[in-house]
Amino acid sequence: MGSGKTTSFDIAHRAGVSQATVSRALRDSPLVNTQTREKIKKIARELNYHVDRAAAGLRSQHSHTLAILLFEDPTSDDSQINPFFLSMLGNITRAAARRNYDVLVSFQQLSDDWHLKYQLSNRADGIILLGYGDYSGFADKVDKLIKAGTCFTVWGATGPELEDRTIGCDNVDGAFQATSHLLRLGRRKIAFFGGTSDNCPELKQRYDGYCKALTEAGINIDPGLQFDTDFQETSGAWATEELLKSGKPFDAIFAASDLLAIGAIKRLRTSGVRVPIDVSVVGFDDIPAASYFNPSLTTVQQNTITASKHLVNQVIRQIKGKKPKLKLLEPILMVRHSCGGKPRGNS
Amino acid sequence: MGSGKTTSFDIAHRAGVSQATVSRALRDSPLVNTQTREKIKKIARELNYHVDRAAAGLRSQHSHTLAILLFEDPTSDDSQINPFFLSMLGNITRAAARRNYDVLVSFQQLSDDWHLKYQLSNRADGIILLGYGDYSGFADKVDKLIKAGTCFTVWGATGPELEDRTIGCDNVDGAFQATSHLLRLGRRKIAFFGGTSDNCPELKQRYDGYCKALTEAGINIDPGLQFDTDFQETSGAWATEELLKSGKPFDAIFAASDLLAIGAIKRLRTSGVRVPIDVSVVGFDDIPAASYFNPSLTTVQQNTITASKHLVNQVIRQIKGKKPKLKLLEPILMVRHSCGGKPRGNS
């Protein structure tokens, strides 16, 4: 039937009104008479009409789309994507859909020049940043984004340069809960895997929470038990290896991510160290695998569904010209089987 | 500096050429002199110019975007997204990026009228369908998509109505391998969880492979050991419950998805049935949790990275006007700890 696709002119013709009225009616403009609007909508439905997003976007200069940028190493084919961010991605998509926004997903390297691409190309009205990793290069990008007037929100990071463009969980508190739990179980020589430097504020905050718990318990903080790592499973294995090699006695590990914890437990197992009997381990994130792991992982849960809603809301706030509002979610300690009390009389 | 954003006219002005030449140069058209092109590109870089995708899309009627449609139940807030599709989603995004396509993610219900939306609204040039679930309503949509001339590819399903628009793994072979493995271990009363009806071809094919293995081993197929389910963990628990209640003896379960298998093992455990000693269990998919689960899950692996590449390639083939090409990937049995030999003299 007919040639070419249906446009608002076709509908205007059938309805006996102008194209302008069609455009207004479909966007529920109060300028259009109710009956006219219904008539137009009915015809639109019958003709299977859908607004051309390119045309609408060109005219209005809005894409009604949010970009989710995931910073993971895209060089290697089989590099695993952090399951925590993956589930986040799903939840953000849902939250955005509920607000009538489309979602564009993209993997980037921090070094690339993604910072202006989405806004200037009119491809996304706002950006959500996940898992940016190394913070050093990040601050610079943030600065550029703000200067360019881009609407964006960051998961996890905090800092004055972000000017409240953050949704995260209270990392200090989460780490404090985790470490306190280990202390309560009688553990005293607790190792920490994560960030001790300022490179990644999330990891650093978890370190701060760890220190806080130890200090409050009157325990000295031992630099020999700390390992500066990223979030990866392999790093957990590496840190454990180093720890074992050092010969330093330890009875627990608080790992700043579940993947780190899993890597650690696997490595401990190959050396015959029993978890949780000899060494208790706590993770952070509560990825799906945490509850399936053997032993199931005690970890700090972040509510990704609520977080996703807040992320989406915050970007949309900015798109609508309002100021961003920082939000910290409460972490919850999920107690499972990877940590238990100290056996009596053991080193 | 200056007002408004940079357009191709600005670049044309600076370069002393027409806007048309700028457009051509940036798209590497052979119509433009090499030196002119380099000059234009240099200026574009200096001005931080990015092509307006809305304008380009409007004129060319191409969005250079692929839509990934995930069919999962979006009603409930905390409904878990199948991790298999989630990791697929990540891999597809990467594969698309390598081909210079953007990726739009969307969760849909089969019943909604998504089938024309993306094409007619000029939002995506092609569609990749994942996890459509119930096949009955699906065939109808496929028909409409084809009639509308939409470029799309489906993961998993096969069937004449799809006309080769499929990338999947050889489900029959995968199920055959899994069941044969159980038989080799001495198991004889093997239950099947999955689809025995035509509702979902993937599940049905896995059933066929199961039957084939039993038949070749000269074992009667017992309908009392079969349970018609979807992919969910809860369904695995349900089927196990029913199986236990029936009182029928069984020494193994082949579940058509890992989530089903996990649900089954958890349920068995609460009844004191030991896995793999009393009952061996094999799953399908090899989701990340499979290797972390206790006991780690023997399962059939599908190479999602390769699959994702093929999915993307196939959609792009169609966008470029070529015919789709069906591709079946080889499944690989991953032997882990959820199945073992039968203990001597046990029922």
Add this chain to the structure above:
DNA sequence: CAAGTTTATGCAATCGTATTCAGTAAATTA
């Protein structure tokens, strides 16, 4: 050297919607 070809560029016409501005009929007010 004339005629034909190639190469590189510009002009101008789209693509389909949102929106400004102006206009008209009806309703309200003075």
Add this chain to the structure above:
DNA sequence: TAATTTACTGAATACGATTGCATAAACTTG
């Protein structure tokens, strides 16, 4: 009744790139 407001509607235009067509210069070739 005239004046003013209200409630809609339409004509015209702008958004910024892509692309068919025309053309001028440079280059071949017999």
